Amino acid sequence: MREERTDARDTLESLAAGEIDVSEAESRLSGYVTTDAGRFDSDREQRRGIPEAVLAEGKRPAEAAALATTALESTGRALVTRTNPDHAAAVRDAVGEIAPDATVEVDETTRTVVAHAEGYERPELDATVAVVAAGTADAPVAGEAALVAREVGATVDRLGDVGVANLDRLLDQVERIREADVVVVAAGREGALPTVVAGLVAAPVIALPVSTGYGEGGEGAAALSGALQSCTVLTTVNVDAGFVAGAQAGLIARAIDGA
Incomplete structure (x- = not known):
């Protein structure tokens, strides 16, 4: 308790001296920062080992930008996902105003x-995450997973266009995939690739179903069902959940690094 009071006093003294702003002070004292757009969980990385992200989808550009600048001020980093061009422009402009050197x-x-x-x-972990995409259509979701794993601190190795429609494309990359400590596999359509990869490597595999496909079973339904019914051992996240897959891979990488 005494140590907590000392930390609080140090924070208040730093605020009074102009060494930190109100957002940083609130972050240190409460673990979150309050804005008109919502409360940003600035303590998530310390508590969970993964950075808090701003989900732009469903937010106005100004709201996403406000949360992004709050993240930058309180943690030194802002990670914004599911943006559109208006979100991206608003975030870039807002960051440029408060931190021109960012x-x-x-x-x-x-x-x-x-x-x-x-x-x-950025944190650096002694662990590698391979992010494997079946086809070009799977690259956006796979890329989101790769970005999050990178921001957690893992070394990321990305492989694309190795879908099972031509198994040779995968087989000539197997040794490279086997070098990774954890593997994320993004695939749509019938979603066979995660199961195949999991049968070829010793590392943990995270299946990332993607919302591609036609008619019955399309929009990721077949890919999700296939991953859930995999006859090889793997873990499955929801359809298009690139952030979740990347974060889970990052947490495994952290555990490996810690060991």
């Missing part, structure tokens, strides 16, 4: 925006 990475394919404050150092 780096901003906009990826239209994965619909993500990542900003790092000047001097921010």
